[in-house]
Amino acid sequence: MKKRGYGIANMWYGIGNTANHNPSGAFVDILDDGTAIVLTGCADIGQGSTTVLAQIAAETLGINIEDVVVVAADTEVTPDAGATSASRQTYVSGNAVRLAAKNAREQVLAKASEELNIQAERLSIYQGQIWVGDNPSGVMIKEIITQCRSEGVLTLGHGSFDPVTTKLDSETGQGIPYATYAFATQVAEVEVDTETGIVEVKKIVAAHDVGKAINPQNVEGQIEGGCSMGIGYALLEEVVVKDGEIQGPGMSTYLIPTAMDVSEVYPIIIEEYEASGPYGAKGVGEPALVPTAAAIANAVADALGIRMYELPLTPERIIATIKRK
């Protein structure tokens, strides 16, 4: 018989390393033609940080994203930006790039202020042009940079950011382990075959508070990918170690979800502005995976009326649990 069940799970997750310094640095160089190079140690392993950092630099500098080149994760030329881990790169390296771009922008605006004889506070840059209040000045940043160069002035900005944390008290465990947190709720719908023990995840609705979603499509991709990993964690994946040897060392023996194993995923992005984040952003990498297995296990418990305490929920375990009952 096929039984349907629904489960819900909530999570909160700290962004950045736990109760420890984890700074990122960045350089932003505005070139003679008004384009910019961003140097960051942030490694993009597919989550899209290079795109997000280009967006942050472009937004801060007031130039088009097509005019930003990001040189990332090259220890020969880029400043340290820590590990791509702890769901920290958008928040920590994003802030470093924002501050470096702000620093470069201030240099351009200082020169523009001299040239236009207008206070720098009244000036801004938008689409490569200097603006005075709400009006375009007609002067492109390229012209200001040319002026800088003729005077031997570079427009090179630097920035760094380290999340504000404290050590935890060794007696009480109290302190500030993280500067900010991501929050999420996921709901899973499953169908359990009581004869075969096979669990099919039909649907996952995943609501994630990410601060500002700098690139909503990337955020969705992270949530969908996290849910897929969570399905694997809940139903398929088990690292078995025997006498110090991993028993499933290959993809034929350690199964991860294929396109036939994943469910429909409905990401819901909640944008709760985080004051300390770059343009309000936090992180989403690991949070996307954290509640999924719990939601699925709760859904299986709802379907069967039996709670299981060991993952993955393999057909063998499901059948054994049903029989025991």
Added chain:
Amino acid sequence: MAEFHLEMKVNGKPIVLDVDPGLRLLDVLRDILHLTGTKEGCGEGECGACSVILNGKLVDSCLVLAPQANGQEVITIEGIAQNGELDSLQKAFLEAGAVQCGYCTPGMILAAKVLLDHNSTPSRLEISKSISGNICRCTGYTKIIQAVEIAASRIATKEGADHA
């Protein structure tokens, strides 16, 4: 061991090589022809990262010995753009955000291409089945399936226009 005289067509171009007969098609493509768009993942035919099209069928190039490709026609990811213009599937993958780390992408696109070459109006389930031999750890497949749907609808629209 005596070298094997291999003649095949790769991305429309005739290739003539003398190779170690123990080489896999994957090794010939990557190490000799420098077509590094084809990736090696598991090397045991489970992950699909090394997928190429051999005579119209999707194969894991890690499971094909070079001599087995003799006289055959191979298409790799480098061979599907036409005159510098990306294939509809490549465009759709970019548009849908279906590429994250990118390692599965060449195989995914070729798997989807074989599907669309035979069935230009696939259902969601048919798309999932056709890419189920290609493993992706990052995307959760959602945007990959959406990309294939986008490409299929573009091809259908284009075919409709061609017939009109």
